[in-house]
Amino acid sequence: MWGEMTVDLSEIIAADKRYYMNTFGERMPVAFDHGEGCVLYDKNSKAYIDFVAGIAVNALGYAHPALIDAVTEQAKKLIHCSSLYYIESQAKLAQILAENTCGDRVFFGNSGAEANEGAIKLARKYFYNQGQERYEIITAKASFHGRTLATLAATGQDKYHKPFEPMPAGFINIPFNDLEAVESAISPTTAAIMVEPVQGEGGVFVADNGYMKGLRKLCDENDLLLIFDEIQTGLGRTGKFFAYEHYGIEPDIFTSAKALGGGIPLGAVMAKEQVAAAFEPGDHGSTFGGGPLACAAGMAVVQTILDEQLSDYAAQTGQYFFDCLKQLQAEYGFITDVRGKGLMLGMELDQSINGKDIVKAAFCNGFLINCAGHNTLRFIPPLIITKNEIDMLIEMLDNILKAYL
Template sequence: MVNSKIQAAEENLIHVYNRFPIALEYGDGMYLYDTEGKEYLDFAAGFAVCGLGYNNKELNEALKAQIDKICHISNLYYHVNCGEAAKELNRISGMDRVFFTNSGSEANEGALKAARRYAYTKKTGRFEFIAMEHSFHGRSFGAVSVTGHEAYREPFEPVLPGVRFAEFNNLDSVKALVNEKTCAIILEPLQGEGGIHPAKQEFMEGIRKICDENGILMICDEVQCGMGRTGSMFAWQDFGVKPDILTMAKAIGNGIPVGAFAMTQEVADFSLKPGDHGATYGGNPLSCAAVKKVIEIFEREDIVGHVKKTAPYLEKRLEEVAGEFEFVTGRRGKGFMQGLVFSRPVSEINLKTIEEGLLVIQAQGNVIRFLPPLIAEEKHIDEMIEKLRRALRKLQ
């Protein structure tokens, strides 16, 4: 029998998501529970959003306290939460100035506008972007225009002009596209939706060199791979390659809708001016209360250190699965952002893991993504592996 809550949703929502047939009601720690009371071990974290897992009491109390004060004010006025959250976010990200948005797509949209405005102010005549094949930057018009999947762009063409796509981790393919009109190069240090592809050290360093030598801005999209997921607070820090503009969202609010794009002081001085950009809810007191508390918990509990310590165990256990099933052809990833590559469609695998009480998500190229809350311990990894094995054995 179809769950009545699912049926009601299907009758009233625009069908733009291929949802799985479960209705989740609440969560606690590493686990989610549906309306029938079934427990699911979560290795998706809401697409890498819930780094602290579910029902974190300290975060809940901070949000409740803020709700009793004020949730929204006009951006014509200052609010202490916004300034404090910006200071903390700049500190941990290594950037100088930040603009708060509501989502990752909006953060990337703002980053593209900032790059164009920088070129306009500097009178360089530059306006084109180089993006990467297999990339994903969101679903707004600008973000989808620099997303390296034709299937995402084609239904909405003509999209933003002046975008060229290079091969990820192929520096020569980037160099071949650079010209006097190139405004910025945008990339994910670790591609998520595109199939879990980590950037190579020499590629990141090469992009930075190309940008420095040609007066081009480097934009790093860390909406999914940032905020501790790769074993450093932000992925660029592990490479030692600082971007000019950095985008983030998802885990910085642990479920509260908030994103941001940050930039160096140089870009801030020559890009967006009053009236160039805005967001009605961007930097509201509630979302900034979440950002402040999330950063506080991350640092006090050494979440990044925990990921760095525990990730090798996750990799080891996933390698075991890859060696056990002939239709699993490999593992790739970094930190708590891992993928298994399959030689068969992964939608059926998702259905089997749900039966076993395990939530994972798929990516391009027949890849299953493992994006657990960053609080995952070895015991949770062991439980995940057992559930995954049971699901895969059903497909042998």
């Protein structure tokens, strides 16, 4: 066991090991108590500077007054009511998103996977309405689209498929950033192409400019829908409000979740008017999706990101962070790559080092980072991270990495 253990924690770990399904394996030996800004505190008040942010969820950091106020005020008034009735925060959040993106209409669910399910259903319904038998979705290898059966089938990683076969039909996974592979995969039954602008869980791989423009062109030429999974990349993370803006093209459908509800479960599928119109009453729904509390939180998050220009801030601090990681790469030969956009960065290590050991060492030094894809350290801090906090992380990494020379 690494890290410090308290009696308190032993009880939590014992209950977890006895009663919780073992889907997470060995967890970090900590239970956080509270947070402030970009810092989390455990029950002994030990501080950890957070470069994980609940896996790109806590964009405003912890205890942000706008989010606390919005959630507290809404909780006092009304936590849940059915979408059988009009919901003020649902309508207003849909308006803010539509007014600030290329999407015209929104549907809210409770998670990223649900948002992607909505996107897949919408694409299929769009062609069904036209009497066309087009249902297949082309997705990329090393992608990650969620844990429901359809989104697992969309996820281009065989290890997630095998234990749960048979996978739902109608998905084809082909190499990422390979336009020719997409072109050859298109068939008369293809409905859509679905990609992440930056693959997150797969190891922080950025879609090339030519690839993304090429996807748009292929969709236009073949009357297909282009779906962007912006669950991790959206809401300022990559230095733009949504990552499609980097490429000068627009998707027909795109999804958001993670940061959207500031930690209150909330996901969204957004689409152009003509595509969104394919959903008719009864086609889709959700008991909790778009509820008053989650949407009040969503309004606070989205409005704060827009008002405080956190996308631009993420672009600037992200560039600074990227340059710092590049300097580390120049010092340490075992760092094979530094990549990413904005505050979604990855530093790949060669096989001489296990990235998980670096994650553990960082943890012991009071920093939270994680490891994604092929031995890639991933940095997805709150969008309010400061240069000073980045400097502290870099200094700590420098000290840890020295031992591996």
